[in-house]
Amino acid sequence: MHKLIATSLLTGFSIAYAEPTSFSGVYPHLAHTNMEGEVGIGAVVPWAGSLWTNTYGPHLPYGSTDKLRQIDKDWNLTIRPESVGGTPANRMIHPESQQLFIGHHAIDKSGKVRTIDPKKAMPGRITATARHLTDPENKIYHFTMEDGLYEVDVNTLKVTPIIKDPISISRTHLPGYHGKGAYTSNGRLVISNNGEPKQTFPSGCLASWDGKDWSVIARNQFVEVTGPGGLEGNSADEDRLWATGWDQKSVRLFLLDDDKWSKFRMPKSSYTQDAAHGWNTEWPRIREIEEGKFLGHMHGLFFEFPQTFSSSNYGGIKPVGTYTKMPVDYAMFNGKLVMGKDDASKFDNAFVKQAQSNLWIGDYSELSQWGPKSGFGGVWIDDSFDAETTSEPFFTGGFESGTLHLRHKGGYNVRVEIQTDKEGTGNWSTWKTVTIPCLILTKNKPEYETYSGNAHHQDTGYLAVSLKEILPDTQWVRLKPLDATDRASAYFHLSSKYPNQSMDDKFEALAEITTKAPAGTTLQLPEGSEMKLDAYLEGGKLIEVDGKLDAQARATSPTEQKVYSSISIKADKRVGLDKASAYIDFKDANGKQTRLRLPKGHKAFDATVNKVRHIREVVTERTHMNLHGTFYELPRPKPGHFINFWQMKPISSHSKHIHDFCSWRGMLVFSGSSSDNSSEHNLRLDDQHSLFLGEVDDLWKFGKPKGHGGPWLETKVSKGQASDPYLMLGYEQKQIEISHESDKTIRFGVEIDYLGTGDFARYQTFEVKAGETFKHTFPEDFAAHWVRVVAGDATTASAQLSYQ
Structure with missing residues (x-):
């Protein structure tokens, strides 16, 4: 599909292809790897005529086999010899010295790279770089994952530890750990972390430093911290700061403007990031991708974020669409939106022996063609408070319809005033006042019985309020209870039509479920910096696919046969089917055996249950399930622990034979293609076997769930x-x-x-x-x-x- 000119992934310096081929925005030759257990593309920055990327591995404060890479406008990749690796996700452009700071590197406007030694001068997992409080022309701050803070002279690269990275998470000076963002605004440095050593809630914090003392702003998990100045830092006339985080209720958005904090709430579109340790909420960003145009992402939702967002004008946020990949950073380069990802790690994943990730390269408009604009979140969950206690504003703008679920567990009616701010200017008005009814349930009132076990004596009231009348034009909604309430919940479900109502033509390469199933093929990513793909065919034949997409049969050793046997598809005891539905059986966090039921697709899928791969980690710390014609996203609170099926969601429904699936070189790979299909997404292995090549957010393009x-x-x-x-x-x-x-x-x-x-x-x-x-x-x-x-x-x- 393309001719390899020069190659080296870890030991050499450049790789280039003539007429490079891409699959759904992924160029196989641009795949990134290392010799660690994970390889995320932590930073993507256009600078000095090239695109610069930097990868990270897990917990590597003294450096690693990760590389600094340089990509030119012909999509040729060069691995820089100055690379020192580590676990970096920081990037900042320092205007005065005209340098890009990325990882432990400083790159001038000609592309010259200087490097700080992570072993001797600056150990730590650098997550953010920010402007200096007192000498911004000559110094910057580097912030680390263990809440360490270093001062660096931009001219000499001399490092002065302000708080030396403690390496051990038990010795951090702030509550929480797993540091993420840092930004300078309003005369202070604001930092975030998003985890907790004990892995309990509340978890993480948002904190600030005035050069002398630290102050904790909030005790929740926080990630991005940035402002209108983007990677260069704020100007004096637009010195505001935005921080995103989350708690059990919703995404949180904090604003620092004129030395005052304002708090807002936004919907989640996925629960895959909800874990107390913070590891699964990697790198949500709010990033300027064009002058004055910012793109943000958090908990499964992309959104446009206005540069003008302030305490007097907090309107203008627009949902773009949902995703199921792990975006790490993104920027415009060469007329395209380039997104760094974290695709395939070795964490608790027997099928991945070589970590690998890639860039997604496409048009901005494609983001709205993945998942629908949808989400959920609340302002109260089992909260008790006095009357007239107004909630924080919740974002509803741009969604087509929605429901507000109201509930309380006290034995009385509760009146709630629903207020709206249509433009985000502080002009609040009452839309309507509703009453959450009191349902006192007794055996003497059978008309109110709920029949939920011992629910004859429940005193719980519930009300669903349709929001269609005020959507999509109302930016913010808040609630004001007119009565004191006990254990009240207020939770929004917001939605829009699926952009892909039916199946995209790209899936023609896959055989229909109503036809004979293609021969089974099991997929594995073996060890080796060459990032090959092993396709094990029924009968034990091995076909190896390299980075040039050349497929060659190869003899297998007894050891490899054992590997094939260990990863071959076996019955999954969690998955089942009866005449009522498909279902999942599992033990929850409390050890309780639970059965959750799911829709069926075409009856021909009956024959595939427990004969195909149902559950597999496709994206780092993101698990997907293919069951009876529907793909699902499954939250995974912690590698090696239970999958939280309660918070799963469907992605799309299909009518195809899919025997196995995986992530390879940043692409989504399906086995189940017809070998005689000439689709550009079809990769032939031999006369009987083929693979489908795409990208994980192609899953939405099967069509809406049904x-x-x-x-x-x-x-x-x-x-x-x-x-x-x-x-x-x-x-x-x-x-x-x-x-x-x-x-x-x-x-x-x-x-x-x-x-x-x-x-x-x-x-x-x-x-x-x-x-x-x-x-x-x-x-x-x-x-x-x-x-x-x-x-x-x-x-x-x-x-x-x-x-x-």
């Missing part, structure tokens, strides 16, 4: 029995059908979990007559994570949902 199934199908149930939870999140048109075999009318409660935690609230109660199939269509803008059904009497019942 399916059918439910918690019960001709299932015997007892009085008060609650069904298994059934996934609702991410589906657009939703209808439920309930029937039973009794000769009398039976009441069924439909309950929803809007938090993704297994805490259910009553949505509605329906009476179903004998011999009737009751149908209910959920409102178009109604969304929640899970739904379940509760029986009002013993019977044989069916509860099936259709997601169209």
Whole structure:
């Protein structure tokens, strides 16, 4: 597909291809690797006519095999000999000296590289670089992951430790650890960290330093810290600062303007980053990609961020779309948006023996063609407070529809005033006042029974409020309770139409599920700096694919045969199928055995359950699942620990044979292609086997999630029995059908979990007559994570949902 001119990935200095080929924005020859367990592309900066990238490995404060790379406008890559590696994700352009500081390196405007020795002069995992408080013309700050702080002379590169990196996380001087961002504004240096050594909440902090003393601003996980000046630092007339973070409720956005802090909340679009240790929330950014145009990302959502964001004008944020990769940094170069990623690590991943990542190179407009503009988050979760306690503003602008879930667990009605700020200028007005009803449940009032185990005595009220009337034009919503409340929750689910309603033509390379399945192929990334791909065919044949996309059969040793056997596809005890639905069985964090039910696709997928790869880590610390025609994203709180299936979400549904899948050289690879297909995404291995090559956010282009199934199908149930939870999140048109075999009318409660935690609230109660199939269509803008059904009497019942 292209001719290799010169090659070296770790020991040489340059690699170049004639007529380079890309797959969905990924050029195989630009793949990055190291000899560590992880290789993230920590910084992507255009400078001195080239694009500069720097990779990081895990916990390497004294340097590593990671490299500083230089890419020219013909996409030729040079590995710089000055490389020292480590765990860097910092980058800053120092205007006065005309230098780019990236990792331990300083690069002048001609491209000359100078390097600070990480072993002797400046040990630490550098995560951010910021302007100096008192001598910005001649000095800068380097901030490290263990909250170390160094002062560096930009002319001599002399290093003065202000707080020497302690290396050990137990000795940091601030609460939290896993330092991320740093930026200078309003006469102070503001830093963030996003973890906790004990891996408990609250976790992380946002803190500031005035040159003498440290102050903790907030005790939550924080990541990006930046301002209108971007990588060069703020000017005197626009000296504001923005910081992003998160807690269990939502994404948090802090603003420092005129020496005052303002606090806002934004939706999450993914739970893959929700872990107390902070490792899974790597490098959310707010980055200037063109003059005056900033792009941000956080918890699965890309958004445009206005350079004008201030205390008097906090409007203008626009959601762009969702993603499932791990973006680390991005910039415009050569007329394209270039995004550094963290694709395939060796963390708890038997299929990856060589860490590797790549750049995504494409048009800005493509971001909105991945996942839909959607998200969820709240201002209260089981909070208690006095009347008139106004919540922080929650961002709702740009979403097409949504639901506000309101609930309290006190034995009384609670009135809540819903206020809106349409433009983000501080002009708040009351949209409506609603009442969260009190539902005191007793055995003497069967019309209010929830039948949820011992729920006859629950005192919980719930109300769903449609936001369609005020969306997408209202930027911010806040809540003002008019009554004191006990254990109140207010949680938003915001959504927009999927940009890909049907399957993209690029997937023609994959065989249809209704046709004969292609021969099985298992995929592995073996050890070696050449970053080859091993495709093990049924029968034990090995085909090796190199960086030039040349596929060659190779004899296998007895050891390699054992490897093939160890990674071959076996039955996954977590995955199952019955006549009602597909399902997942697992033990949660408390050791409780749980079954969660999922929609089915085409009936031909019945034959594939436990005969294909269902669950695999495709992106570093991001797990994906392919089950019965739908791909899902699965949050993974910590490598080696349980997958939090409660907070999963569907990505897309398909009709294809997919035997195995993985990330290779930054590409998404499927085995299951038809060998005679001539698609540009098809890579032939031999006369019978082929691979599909794309990129992980191609998954959205299969088309929106859909399916059918439910918690019960001709299932015997007892009085008060609650069904298994059934996934609702991410589906657009939703209808439920309930029937039973009794000769009398039976009441069924439909309950929803809007938090993704297994805490259910009553949505509605329906009476179903004998011999009737009751149908209910959920409102178009109604969304929640899970739904379940509760029986009002013993019977044989069916509860099936259709997601169209």
